[in-house]
Amino acid sequence: MFNKLYKERSDQELNVYSGVKGLVSHGAELRELIGILSPEVLLITISQGEIDGLESFIREPFEMNLSDYEIIYGVRLTKYGGVMTPPPIYVEAVKYLMDTGKTGIGLDMPQDQFDVLYSETMKPGHLIRHSIRKKRILNYDFKDTNEYEFSESWIKRLNAVKGLAKVDDARLDYMAEEISKFASMRYDPKNLLVIDYEFHRPLLERLKAKGWAPKNL
Numbered sequence: 542m543f544n545k546l547y548k549e550r551s552d553q554e555l556n557v558y559s560g561v562k563g564l565v566s567h568g569a570e571l572r573e574l575i576g577i578l579s580p581e582v583l584l585i586t587i588s589q590g591e592i593d594g595l596e597s598f599i600r601e602p603f604e605m606n607l608s609d610y611e612i613i614y615g616v617r618l619t620k621y622g623g624v625m626t627p628p629p630i631y632v633e634a635v636k637y638l639m640d641t642g643k644t645g646i647g648l649d650m651p652q653d654q655f656d657v658l659y660s661e662t663m664k665p666g667h668l669i670r671h672s673i674r675k676k677r678i679l680n681y682d683f684k685d686t687n688e689y690e691f692s693e694s695w696i697k698r699l700n701a702v703k704g705l706a707k708v709d710d711a712r713l714d715y716m717a718e719e720i721s722k723f724a725s726m727r728y729d730p731k732n733l734l735v736i737d738y739e740f741h742r743p744l745l746e747r748l749k750a751k752g753w754a755p756k757n758l
Contacts, residue, residue, distance in 0.1 A: 542689070542738070543574060546745070546753040548724070555724055555753065556580070556733045559741040560630035561688045563615055566622045568629020571735065575637050580733040582644045583634050584723060586716055586740055588655070589647030595627060595635040613679050614695060621688040634735050646723060648716040658711055667704030674702070689738055696739040713740060717747035724753070 546555040558574055560567035575583075585592065605626055607615075615624045625632075638645040650658070663671075678698055685691035700706035720734065736744060745753075 542741075544745075546734075546748060549752045549754055553724065553728050554730060555720075556731070557736060557745075558630075558733060559736040559738045561618070561621075561692045561738045562628035562630060563618050563624045563626065564622055564688060565625050565629050567688075568625070568633045571630050572633045572637075575633070575733065578731050578733055580643065580731045581729045582646060582723075582727065582732045583638060584646045584648055584720060584732065584734045585631065585634050586648050586735065586737050586744070587631055588649040588651055590652050591631075591649070592635055592638075592645050592647045595631055596639060598627060599632065599636060599639065609675050610678075610699070613675065616679075617683070617695075618688070618691065621691070628737070630735060630737070646719070648719045649712060650715045655712070659708055662707045662711075663704040667702050671699075671702045671705065689741075692738040693742065710743075713743050713747060716740070717744060717751060720748060721751045721753070 542559045544557040544559065546557055548554070556578060558571055560571055587595075607626065611626070615626065618624050635645065637643065649655075681698060683691055683694040683698070685694055696709070700709060724732075
């Protein structure tokens with residue numbers, strides 16, 4: 542899904558692609574868009590460490606260990622097409638950086654900062670509830686009619702655990718601040734923000750509060 546953000550009281554704009562992680566078709570869609578835009582900078586809703594990890598994976602692929610939730614997510618997502626891990630939208634973004642030498646900015650908080658946040662926020666009760674909800678989510682009716690609805694419903698169900706919701710809120714605040722700082726310092730009309738669709742609506746709402754007006758959510 543392609544969109545643009547416009548900076549209020551200026552002529553600045555920011556290209557935005559929101560894709561559902563896991564879907565091969567969305568990776569192909571992003572690859573086509575990147576080919577058209579040839580962005581100087583990609584801002585990506587993963588951490589810088591994850592960008593580095595994907596570079597290593599692309600050079601020398603290895604078997605990945607998936608959590609139960611990741612497996613359930615992938616199984617449910619196959620309703621909308623081929624699924625792959627690592628997420629194709631991130632793989633295509635990092636491949637572009639490797640092929641062109643362009644700049645990639647990881648927007649999510651560093652792993653050590655995330656670890657502190659997680660350990661301080663997720664109480665024992667949150668961890669237990671998250672662990673025992675797998676079967677319920679596997680059989681849950683998300684009432685989705687397309688991949689975007691599924692993505693939003695999925696994260697909403699996960700974040701029914703209060704601790705996880707607080708963690709994601711903190712991550713979204715962090716990413717919105719990083720985007721806002723970057724956009725004001727290194728503006729280029731070809732820059733592209735690549736968003737995991739789970740973050741699409743809340744992240745764009747945060748950016749709107751910082752003066753970036755989305756054409757639509």
